[in-house]
Amino acid sequence: MISLSDSSLDAHGIHHEHPKNGIAVSITHVGLTYTTSIEKRPTLKKRLTSLGRGRKYTRVVKALNDVSLDVHYGTVLGVIGSNGAGKSSLMRVISGIVPPSQGRVEVYGSVSTLLALGVGFNPSLTGRANVYLGGLAAGMTRAQIDRQFDEIADFSELGDAIDVPMRTYSSGMFARLAFSVAATVKPDILIVDEALSTGDAKFKEKSLNRIKELRTDDRALILVSHAMATIADVCNEVVWLHKGAVMMRGEPTATIKAYQDFMQVRKSAASDEDV
Amino acid sequence: MNVYEPFRAGLPPMRAYLRSLWSRRAFISEFSRSQLREQNFGSVFGQLWLILNPLLLSGVYFLLIYIIGGSSDSSRFAHLTSSLFLFYLISNCLTGGVKSITAGGRLILNTAFPRIMLPLSAGVVALFRFIPTLAVIFVIRSIVGLTYSWQMLWAIPILAIALLLGFGLAILISCINVYFRDITSFLPYMVRTLLYLSPVLYEAKTLPERFQKLEAANPIYHLLDSWSQVMVYAQAPSLSSMLQALAWALGILIFGSYFFLARERDFAVRL
Numbered sequence: 170m171i172s173l174s175d176s177s178l179d180a181h182g183i184h185h186e187h188p189k190n191g192i193a194v195s196i197t198h199v200g201l202t203y204t205t206s207i208e209k210r211p212t213l214k215k216r217l218t219s220l221g222r223g224r225k226y227t228r229v230v231k232a233l234n235d236v237s238l239d240v241h242y243g244t245v246l247g248v249i250g251s252n253g254a255g256k257s258s259l260m261r262v263i264s265g266i267v268p269p270s271q272g273r274v275e276v277y278g279s280v281s282t283l284l285a286l287g288v289g290f291n292p293s294l295t296g297r298a299n300v301y302l303g304g305l306a307a308g309m310t311r312a313q314i315d316r317q318f319d320e321i322a323d324f325s326e327l328g329d330a331i332d333v334p335m336r337t338y339s340s341g342m343f344a345r346l347a348f349s350v351a352a353t354v355k356p357d358i359l360i361v362d363e364a365l366s367t368g369d370a371k372f373k374e375k376s377l378n379r380i381k382e383l384r385t386d387d388r389a390l391i392l393v394s395h396a397m398a399t400i401a402d403v404c405n406e407v408v409w410l411h412k413g414a415v416m417m418r419g420e421p422t423a424t425i426k427a428y429q430d431f432m433q434v435r436k437s438a439a440s441d442e443d444v
Numbered sequence: 445m446n447v448y449e450p451f452r453a454g455l456p457p458m459r460a461y462l463r464s465l466w467s468r469r470a471f472i473s474e475f476s477r478s479q480l481r482e483q484n485f486g487s488v489f490g491q492l493w494l495i496l497n498p499l500l501l502s503g504v505y506f507l508l509i510y511i512i513g514g515s516s517d518s519s520r521f522a523h524l525t526s527s528l529f530l531f532y533l534i535s536n537c538l539t540g541g542v543k544s545i546t547a548g549g550r551l552i553l554n555t556a557f558p559r560i561m562l563p564l565s566a567g568v569v570a571l572f573r574f575i576p577t578l579a580v581i582f583v584i585r586s587i588v589g590l591t592y593s594w595q596m597l598w599a600i601p602i603l604a605i606a607l608l609l610g611f612g613l614a615i616l617i618s619c620i621n622v623y624f625r626d627i628t629s630f631l632p633y634m635v636r637t638l639l640y641l642s643p644v645l646y647e648a649k650t651l652p653e654r655f656q657k658l659e660a661a662n663p664i665y666h667l668l669d670s671w672s673q674v675m676v677y678a679q680a681p682s683l684s685s686m687l688q689a690l691a692w693a694l695g696i697l698i699f700g701s702y703f704f705l706a707r708e709r710d711f712a713v714r715l
């Protein structure tokens with residue numbers, strides 16, 4: 170859920186200053202290919218029956234295709250695109266979770282990722298245990314998590330539910346915890362994937378305000394969302410991904426409009442929040 | 445600055461890898477503890493099962509020895525329980541490790557960390573489950589009236605070798621399972637076969653000569669033989685047994701780690 174790359178933190182865990190307009194992330198000609206077996210699991214029988222005929226029971230998905238993109242400090246970059254466009258995959262590559270299949274990614278600074286599915290990877294554990302495990306896996310020390318835990322719990326407003334197994338959480342409660350973790354860690358580069366749109370109106374507003382607070386010159390924010398109104402509100406640059414490639418990049422309103430025209434959705438209440 | 449480039453077969457930069465593994469050691473202990481807690485979560489006896497399990501197991505085998513063996517030979521019973529518990533340490537590493545990568549999908553897809561932490565945690569869980577059984581072994585030894593001696597300190601290096609082997613097996617099998625999921629279904633039979641091929645239900649010295657030669661190919665034969673020598677007869681194990689056990693353990697650990705590390709950056713796109 171969070172991943173703090175060690176390199177940009179010095180021995181005392183203090184963030185270095187980043188100049189405005191310095192490059193935060195540089196992506197050049199990146200491609201990403203997933204290999205999954207069609208039969209869900211590569212079983213012996215399938216292997217045996219396909220041995221002689223040289224047929225492959227794998228599905229190869231090109232999730233990203235020759236993507237080049239620079240993100241500068243001081244920008245809030247919105248990433249939009251239809252389901253399966255490769256948005257989450259791009260975030261995984263930027264945060265070093267998945268190595269790209271082609272190309273090169275350079276990251277200057279510490280990254281915290283919030284890919285909605287990552288928080289609460291073990292649903293039978295409590296929210297508290299998941300926050301600790303996620304933080305430890307991301308390379309934080311127990312003391313660092315101790316120091317921030319109260320703030321996380323407060324911001325998420327989960328109350329007693331923090332000590333309840335996460336399988337009992339509603340999806341909104343999941344998202345609250347996920348967002349609270351990401352927004353509390355205060356990395357140089359903050360990636361928020363989806364978690365903005367699942368909360369209720371009050372929490373949505375609260376998290377939007379937090380995002381605006383985090384919008385400083387020495388930080389880069391990357392927001393993935395289907396909520397166009399939110400993107401238009403907080404971002405100063407938008408990238409539109411389609412089938413793994415960058416279709417357009419530029420000023421928010423123009424890019425969003427092009428995307429909506431392309432998707433042939435009229436401007437309606439639904440399209441503002443959930444395209 | 446961090447640079448991410450395409451995955452190439454071969455080891456990652458080892459110093460950076462080990463450093464980031466070391467800095468996350470708290471994750472391993474926290475993760476294994478939460479797994480242990482979860483396994484017995486909601487049961488009436490809870491953590492007590494860690495001691496009840498081996499007790500019940502040795503009770504069942506006591507019946508087996510008593511009824512089928514027709515004798516209540518005290519050293520045989522001590523051999524059986526102590527060997528069985530060490531065998532369970534190894535087999536728990538295998539059964540716990542096999543799914544550690546494929547079950548960690550969500551964590552692997554969303555966090556960057558050295559993947560080897562997951563099978564290592566499975567090994568630590570197996571160790572936690574083994575420790576209470578050690579106490580059971582000593583209680584049984586005392587009850588059946590076996591003698592103690594300083595030679596029993598050999599148990600420490602033997603346990604160290606067993607752990608190396610267990611971690612190696614967990615790492616190896618978790619990686620195999622990413623590419624060949626059938627291994628999960630084969631595993632129970634493999635473990636059973638290994639049990640019958642190993643000196644647990646019988647003693648190594650009762651095997652016919654020609655079998656003893658073949659057993660050099662069994663990674664845990666010499667380990668279990670040395671263990672029984674120490675825990676039952678309170679005598680020093682033979683040097684050649686110890687060396688062969690160590691060679692197997694190191695061989696599997698090194699091979700398994702290489703196999704794993706060379707592929708782990710490929711895991712996330714194969715779940």
Ligand SMILES: Nc1ncnc2c1ncn2[C@@H]1O[C@H](COP(=O)(O)OP(=O)(O)OP(=O)(O)O)[C@@H](O)[C@H]1O
Pocket residue numbers: 203204205230231232250251252253254255256257258259553712713714715
């Ligand atoms: N772990 C995976 N294994 C195999 N294929 C995957 C995996 N994750 C994503 N894909 C595939 O990669 C493509 C891009 O997926 P991705 O999750 O990046 O889309 P997305 O833009 O985040 O979509 P959404 O808006 O629904 O979140 C899809 O075709 C998807 O099927």
Ligand SMILES: [Mg+2]
Pocket residue numbers: 256257258362363
């Ligand atoms: Mg997504």
